[in-house]
Amino acid sequence: MKIVIADDHAIVRSGFSMILNFQPDMEVIATAADGIEAYAAVAKNKPDILVMDLSMPPGESGLIATGKIKEDYPDTKILILTMHDDEEYLFHILKSGASGYVLKNAPDEELLLAIRTVHAGGTYIHPKMATSLVREFIKHDKSGSSEDPFELLSKRELEILPLIAKGYGNKEVAEKLFISVKTVEAHKAKIMEKLQLKNRPELVEYALRKKLLDF
Structure with a gap:
């Protein structure tokens, strides 16, 4: 699977690239430092997966870029990297079009599992957040419209x-x-x-x- 990594820290991009390129079924074909560069990389390379940090100051954030990329390049699946694990934030991540998220402090094995899950057409959510996410979706569904x-x-x-x-x-x-x-x-x-x-x-x-x- 062809992968693009977007993160504002060069050392993170390099580290993730090494981990993913070591896998027999993964290849990092481009990297980006913010949402604008991520969009350009997806437009140019048409990757299977975009692994993108949510917060990339001072450039465009991953949340904003996700909506744009999913609208123009729906075949590219987006896996979000984030330091935040609250349910409201997760709800917005998935509603923007992402196929899942991984906490930035998660072990390498979880990142690899998440990428393979998303590539197979699934959605990756950390188990401890699954119940909270269901509760958030039910709340929005019952309201009939967004309260936010x-x-x-x-x-x-x-x-x-x-x-x-x-x-x-x-x-x-x-x-x-x-x-x-x-x-x-x-x-x-x-x-x-x-x-x-x-x-x-x-x-x-x-x-x-x-x-x-x-x-």
Whole structure:
């Protein structure tokens, strides 16, 4: 199976590449340092599996990149690497299109098992989180709709939110995303309205709570 690894730490990319390339059924064909590079690597190489870190500051996060990649390249299965094991976060990971997740402190054997499980068409979830995940899905199913305004944000708003929270001005955000300042301002207003936030400090606090930032 052909694999792309995305992580903002070069030593992690190298370490994982060595582990995976040692397996007779795995080959790392490309690496990436953030979500934007991960998207480009998938577009160029069409891998079977993308193993992607969720938090890759200051680049695009894995959560945002997952949605984009799954929409444009649905055949590539995504396995998320994360330090977070809370059920709400896991719910968002899977809803974004990922096929599973592995904690970054998990042993090598678990990473290999997760990759093979996902490649075979399954979903890999750490056993201790399975019950919590089922409970979260049931809660959302009973509600009939999402109770979390976070899920109302568009893909562009999900790109803009962490940039604003990191302190970038409207002009800087516009330059990074190749859009106009007016477009940024419009999206920012919609973000504040949807999330019912009043000012930037509240926005930063919200982004931290949702683990969209990693200072």
